[in-house]
Amino acid sequence: MKKKIITVSRQFGSGGRTIAKALAEKLGYAYYDSALVEEVAKETGFDPSYIADAGEYAPGKSILSYAFSSAAPHASGKLIATDYLWSAQCRVILELAEKGNCVIVGRCADYILRDREDCLNVFIHAPTPYKAKRIVELYGVTDKSPEKRLEEKDTRRKVNYKYFTGREWGLTENYHISLDSGVLGEEKCVEIIADVVNKLD
């Protein structure tokens, strides 16, 4: 079946977002990333900067802090907000998918769209030295080592994914194609995915 929707999940620093953008251009598909965040923001009334963080990271933080706290999770209202945001995000992604051909980066879109047979799920990863070099070039140096920054960000993505989907983030069987961008190169990754999309009927 022709794949009209491509979801791209990615390790931090792997270039997955760049690959997704180039892929959307090559295929002539719509590209949803920060634009998607704004869509959700409009719908929920949350502050966009909160949503940018919460969409992929916040629940993880909440879960970890609740795990070591005697307070009931809902006492602070934070999990209620998170769950409400999740519902809104699901609705927006389901609606965007209805609009037509598109590439969606992150945000558990692979899981949210799991009932659609026209959805191709991609995972992009890379060796740590490649990602470390890349994030320093892109985002500069901080007081934390690049390796620590990579680990922290992906751990939060992992916990978030598990919390909302019950699945393991980064496990081959959750994606139709997983590629090592460090070894294959970003351009080759775009080419492989575009080729699959163009040839599957």
Added chain:
Amino acid sequence: MKKKIITVSRQFGSGGRTIAKALAEKLGYAYYDSALVEEVAKETGFDPSYIADAGEYAPGKSILSYAFSSAAPHASGKLIATDYLWSAQCRVILELAEKGNCVIVGRCADYILRDREDCLNVFIHAPTPYKAKRIVELYGVTDKSPEKRLEEKDTRRKVNYKYFTGREWGLTENYHISLDSGVLGEEKCVEIIADVVNKLD
């Protein structure tokens, strides 16, 4: 860098072995699978049928049975035999890789050859209904459900891989390319991998 060695790891029933064989033919590479077992057999003096099982499954069984046993693992000599067989298997795979371009199925070859930069590691997986249908067609019906047979075999592969490599079997980051043969089709998988091998310099 041109990839001269392709290792193919696969879920039971995913068609990974068939894909590997077709890939070797398409590329004009040597193909090692049961032939590899015989190589190891000749070198170690073990019975080939023992090796066929032990190369991918036996340690898992040993570990599980020892975990619930008060006997010291080495008392039976089984783990010593397993470790000896592992060393022999490593030696054979390293030597085969030296011989020239090849495709190697299973046997932790991705890990054994991890220091070679001319090695491309592939993982083939598929949805359970696809694999269940396939193993019944290929191997017939048994008193166990196909789903149970799939689970048992892959659990043993997982434990075996973890025991010898310390890595998680089926985690995207251990392979350069992971493909869902159920959704993409076996032919398309061969095409994607061959294309990567032919175009990487």
